[in-house]
Amino acid sequence: MSEPSPKNPAPVEDAESEPRPGRVRKPIGWSTIIIAALVAVSAALVWRRDGTDGVLDILTHDLSLFSGILPRVLAGCLLGAFISEILPHEKVSRSLGPKSGLTGLLIGTAFGAILPGGPFTAYPVASALLAVGADFGATIAMVVSWTLIGYGRAVAWEIPIMGTDFTLWRILISLPLPILAGALGRFVYVRLYPHPGPKDYET
DSSP states (O other): OOOOOOSSOOOSSOGGGSOOOOOOOOSSOHHHHHHHHHHHHHHHHHHHHHHHHHHHHHHHHHHHHHHHHHHHHHHHHHHHHHHHHHSOHHHHHHHHSTTOHHHHHHHHHHHHHHOOSOHHHHHHHHHHHHHTTOOHHHHHHHHHHHHHTOHHHIIIIIHHHHOHHHHHHHHHHHTHHHHHHHHHHHHHHHHHSOOOOGGGGOO
16 A cells, blocks of 8 residues: 655755745836936926926936936946855845844945945845845844945044044934834835745645
8 A cells, every 4th residue: 555645745945945925026116107207397487487498408418417427327227236256146035135133234234334435236136135045123223334334434524524523422322223224124024925834835
């Protein structure tokens, strides 16, 4: 007699190794539609007030601005792509992944604080970290830390204008905020995209 098959066969892969669903990026979303509508309304108002010459002047200025920004956008995207290929996924997942705990939030906060450059650098790097295994919490901590604590802006702008005392106190008060934001982001994300449990594999 053949042995009966087990009632609940083990899943092929461990549930812990199942990746959480990523956010699907649509080519045209609500934000794009809203921005396009605002642009159309603004262009109509400018045309009504200044005529075609006013609209053409604005377009010429915007094209000049775009041509100056485009190389930095391209460099930032390339940087993010290279980082996602260079960084070892296992180490990033262990240091900044969902199971990294408070240590991952602290690492993300420290990395964001020392990350140089503007948004053309920070956001591609954050996207690359998400791609190689960092979770939402650690990445949120990094972005918030770069925004609030980033030493580049503090040294170049804040200290000369606002003074050393103001800058140091502002940074000191801001230190817990990236960790709190990362912890909250991790808490919310886990509930939006929970890990599949063993019962989800039952047949």
